[in-house]
Amino acid sequence: MRGALKKFGVGLLFATTMLVGAASAQDVQLMNGVVPRPGDDRKTELDQFKKDGPWKIGMSHFGVNANTWTVQMAHEAEAAAKLDPRIGQFILLDANISQAKQVADIEDLIAQKVDAIIVTPLTPTSADAGIEKAVAAGIPVIVHTGLTGTDKYTVDIQGGGEHFGKVMGDFLVKKLGGKGNIWVLRGLPAHPEDINRYKGLQEALKGTDIKIVAEDAGKWQYDTGKQVCETFYLNNPEVDGIWSSGADMTRACMDVFQQYGAKIPPITGEGNNGFFGKWIETGIDSIAPEYGPEQGAAGVRAAEALLEGKQLYKRYVYEPDGWDIEMAKKHYRPDLSANVWFPTSLSEADLQKYYGKN
Amino acid sequence: MSAKIAGTRIAGVVSARDSRHGLWFLPLLVGLIGGVALAATAADFATTQNLLNLAAQAAPLLLVSIGQMLVVLVRGLDLSVGSVISLSTAILSIDAPATVTIPAVFVMALAVGLVNGVAVTRFHVHPIIATLSVTGIAQGITMLVRPVAGGTIPPIVTVLVNGEFLGIYMPLIWVVVAILAGWKLIHGSRFGLHLFAIGGGDTADTFGIASRRNILLAYVACSTFAALAGMFLAGRIASGDPNIGTQYAVDSITAVALGGTQLAGGIGSLQGTVIGTLLLSMLANGMNLLNVSSFVQTAIKGLILLAVIAIQPRKTIGL
Numbered sequence: 044m045r046g047a048l049k050k051f052g053v054g055l056l057f058a059t060t061m062l063v064g065a066a067s068a069q070d071v072q073l074m075n076g077v078v079p080r081p082g083d084d085r086k087t088e089l090d091q092f093k094k095d096g097p098w099k100i101g102m103s104h105f106g107v108n109a110n111t112w113t114v115q116m117a118h119e120a121e122a123a124a125k126l127d128p129r130i131g132q133f134i135l136l137d138a139n140i141s142q143a144k145q146v147a148d149i150e151d152l153i154a155q156k157v158d159a160i161i162v163t164p165l166t167p168t169s170a171d172a173g174i175e176k177a178v179a180a181g182i183p184v185i186v187h188t189g190l191t192g193t194d195k196y197t198v199d200i201q202g203g204g205e206h207f208g209k210v211m212g213d214f215l216v217k218k219l220g221g222k223g224n225i226w227v228l229r230g231l232p233a234h235p236e237d238i239n240r241y242k243g244l245q246e247a248l249k250g251t252d253i254k255i256v257a258e259d260a261g262k263w264q265y266d267t268g269k270q271v272c273e274t275f276y277l278n279n280p281e282v283d284g285i286w287s288s289g290a291d292m293t294r295a296c297m298d299v300f301q302q303y304g305a306k307i308p309p310i311t312g313e314g315n316n317g318f319f320g321k322w323i324e325t326g327i328d329s330i331a332p333e334y335g336p337e338q339g340a341a342g343v344r345a346a347e348a349l350l351e352g353k354q355l356y357k358r359y360v361y362e363p364d365g366w367d368i369e370m371a372k373k374h375y376r377p378d379l380s381a382n383v384w385f386p387t388s389l390s391e392a393d394l395q396k397y398y399g400k401n
Numbered sequence: 402m403s404a405k406i407a408g409t410r411i412a413g414v415v416s417a418r419d420s421r422h423g424l425w426f427l428p429l430l431v432g433l434i435g436g437v438a439l440a441a442t443a444a445d446f447a448t449t450q451n452l453l454n455l456a457a458q459a460a461p462l463l464l465v466s467i468g469q470m471l472v473v474l475v476r477g478l479d480l481s482v483g484s485v486i487s488l489s490t491a492i493l494s495i496d497a498p499a500t501v502t503i504p505a506v507f508v509m510a511l512a513v514g515l516v517n518g519v520a521v522t523r524f525h526v527h528p529i530i531a532t533l534s535v536t537g538i539a540q541g542i543t544m545l546v547r548p549v550a551g552g553t554i555p556p557i558v559t560v561l562v563n564g565e566f567l568g569i570y571m572p573l574i575w576v577v578v579a580i581l582a583g584w585k586l587i588h589g590s591r592f593g594l595h596l597f598a599i600g601g602g603d604t605a606d607t608f609g610i611a612s613r614r615n616i617l618l619a620y621v622a623c624s625t626f627a628a629l630a631g632m633f634l635a636g637r638i639a640s641g642d643p644n645i646g647t648q649y650a651v652d653s654i655t656a657v658a659l660g661g662t663q664l665a666g667g668i669g670s671l672q673g674t675v676i677g678t679l680l681l682s683m684l685a686n687g688m689n690l691l692n693v694s695s696f697v698q699t700a701i702k703g704l705i706l707l708a709v710i711a712i713q714p715r716k717t718i719g720l
Contacts, residue, residue, distance in 0.1 A: 150454040150457070150458070151454060156445065168551070172637070
């Protein structure tokens with residue numbers, strides 16, 4: 044009887060520990076829509092990285108000024124760090140779209156003995172060596188907005204680029220009835236997010252009669268996107284739909300069609316204020332998959348949670364549903380510039396400071 | 402009497418200025434002051450780990466700059482070094498054995514150097530135009546071989562770059578070997594002497610120096626050093642990257658000029674180039690430690706190049 048009770052007690056303690064552990068990991072809300080990756084229950088240990096403040100957190104950003112989204116993602120990270128008084132120093136290093144600089148930046152962060160490193164990799168290999176060195180030095184590493192070849196990181200938040208691309212691809216397949224010609228405007232060449240979004244498109248097009256008749260990199264930029272779209276249009280304006288890997292390029296392409304007085308075909312967008320304005324104004328057929336720059340803040344929140352000693356899952360995914368025009372109307376801010384992206388966790392003061400029209 | 406002493410002093414200064422080694426002690430002084438200032442302001446600057454990081458960060462620029470210096474000594478400039486670096490990483494990332502890709506990198510470097518050298522010596526094309534044209538060709542081939550960053554680098558290359566040998570960090574060995582090779586080429590060989598003579602005036606041929614052949618060899622050596630830098634970078638990032646060399650043409654010219662080598666040719670020293678390279682690398686590393694924006698870093702590098710070039714009158718340089 045005593046033995047049975049003892050076994051029951053041990054079992055109860057084990058179950059409670061497991062439940063509490065699971066609850067601890069689940070309690071940490073990194074960002075709306077970010078959830079533990081299904082089928083992967085690996086977690087950090089409780090108190091594994093616990094440290095008293097003030098903390099020194101470093102971030103290696105693949106390229107702050109690559110486009111307006113990357114700028115805002117950096118603002119979101121800095122703003123989230125400012126909110127927490129326990130963060131004594133937040134060091135943001137910008138690799139400026141250079142793999143060699145990203146390697147050096149991570150080395151420099153390790154040399155500064157930061158308490159946690161957040162990495163947004165430029166390419167699937169640009170941060171691997173640095174991540175492995177940092178983890179070996181006992182520094183937790185949080186990866187988001189980009190893939191890595193290594194799985195040595197502490198926490199990974201993947202925006203589901205493939206899901207993003209597929210949401211847009213599925214939209215076009217549905218709108219075109221599975222048949223027609225489309226243009227493809229891709230993002231930054233070699234960036235993992237672009238590779239994944241494109242994979243998602245290819246997945247959506249499988250088994251359909253939709254053909255990609257023109258494809259080029261608009262680099263997620265308005266200017267380059269406009270040049271690419273204008274070239275496509277002048278070459279052959281007949282197109283049934285446009286798959287654009289990012290909203291700045293979508294706006295650019297819409298402007299090209301309007302410039303030539305042509306009807307805008309179904310085109311994919313993104314959660315961007317400028318695009319929302321044009322979408323609402325024109326009422327075109329579109330969809331906005333969600334990929335918020337708030338991920339910058341989510342990375343900081345993950346670092347905070349780890350340094351508080353909380354338990355986090357090793358891998359998270361961010362694969363919400365696409366937004367329709369009603370959601371766009373709900374979020375659209377006519378008082379802010381076209382460069383704001385949603386969802387955002389920037390305060391109203393920061394939004395006005397960075398993007399206010401007045 | 403005092404006028405005589407003053408005259409001797411002035412002559413001494415002029416003589417120092419005109420010496421073959423250039424004004425390398427000035428950047429050394431700036432570097433020492435900068436190093437002390439960084440050690441005082443950035444707590445982590447003088448740590449062993451950071452100094453090892455600095456060696457790894459400086460190694461590729463040092464390799465390119467030594468090559469660039471050989472060309473500058475003969476009144477040339479090689480703008481194609483960046484594309485040679487990118488193409489080297491692209492070739493190394495091809496899915497082929499290291500026994501194929503590594504020799505292929507050096508064959509490519511030899512070809513690029515020969516084209517540059519022949520264009521400059523045989524067809525009398527201005528070095529900037531010749532090497533800029535070759536840049537376009539090499540970059541185009543790079544985009545064909547590796548349009549996007551990726552691929553896998555032979556393990557031997559990553560070990561040679563990131564590993565240790567007898568407990569010594571490999572990038573340190575690269576730095577030492579590069580300096581020794583550069584020293585032998587520039588200050589310890591007949592070839593180096595000939596480069597100084599060719600750059601020093603138009604009379605080298607009258608002393609039996611084969612100017613054309615030596616200039617051509619300088620371009621070949623420059624491309625080879627750039628290929629070595631590409632190999633080092635490929636090992637660092639463990640992949641090929643079509644754009645990784647972009648900054649190295651300007652950075653290597655800045656490092657060489659910063660080290661006191663005259664862009665007009667004939668004057669310069671390896672120690673100056675090493676100091677120039679270390680200064681630039683220290684600047685990037687130090688500003689990272691001081692959390693200075695990379696855009697400000699780029700602007701500061703540009704300002705330094707402008708300041709260094711401004712000291713060297715355009716008419717004298719011949720640009």
